[in-house]
């Protein structure tokens with residue numbers, strides 16, 4: 001890692017800057033999508049700026065990562081889900097926990113695209129009592145694999161229009177900035193909602209189940225602002 005800090009300047013608008021207080025804010029993000037669409041690769045890219053080719057199928061993990069956004073510190077807690085069919089109660093707990101959601105599919109996998117709609121309805125169903133619609137960004141990954149493409153950009157844009165949700169097509173492998181833009185977009189929506197929601201609706205869900213998910217700190221205690229290298233990242237992984 002050539003930079004000491006991951007201090008992405010996300011170019012937040014002046015309006016958004018005004019709505020963020022100078023103190024740090026915690027934003028919880030849940031990454032959803034079928035297995036092998038690139039969820040872990042995206043989170044690791046965002047945190048380390050590196051693309052790491054192979055992972056074991058995800059053990060659910062919450063990554064904690066502090067980022068400076070135009071002078072404001074944002075404490076991200078990012079839940080990288082396992083991408084496999086799971087028990088309805090577990091998924092419900094995770095959806096209640098999140099402030100914002102990335103629903104990812106791969107342009108090389110039509111089934112993963114079809115899954116987006118289901119996940120979106122699920123989030124909307126579980127979060128239906130909140131004042132604002134849930135903060136969701138749809139992400140199409142692996143656009144570098146043009147020859148294997150099974151889902152066109154137009155398909156993605158059409159889905160985004162019908163669900164009225166922001167959409168980005170990216171390659172986690174090729175684009176570090178594209179990956180950061182996903183988190184910037186989601187952060188913008190979440191913060192705008194935080195600032196407009198009445199205090200009782202801002203209360204966060206706390207559950208025993210969520211406490212059991214292992215945490216990885218990208219900025220280990222004692223080294224504030226330092227990003228972790230891939231080797232230290234592995235050191236943080238649970239056995």
Ligand SMILES: Nc1nc2c(ncn2[C@@H]2O[C@H](COP(=O)(O)OP(=O)(O)OP(=O)(O)O)[C@@H](O)[C@H]2O)c(=O)[nH]1
Nearest residue numbers: 035036037038039040041053058082083171172173
């Ligand atoms: N070509 C290409 N491969 C990618 C890209 N993003 C991820 N991959 C690869 O896709 C495979 C799956 O990536 P993961 O990040 O493990 O996918 P996941 O969605 O977390 O999978 P689960 O943990 O099973 O839910 C890995 O081999 C990655 O290297 C991309 O943008 N382009």
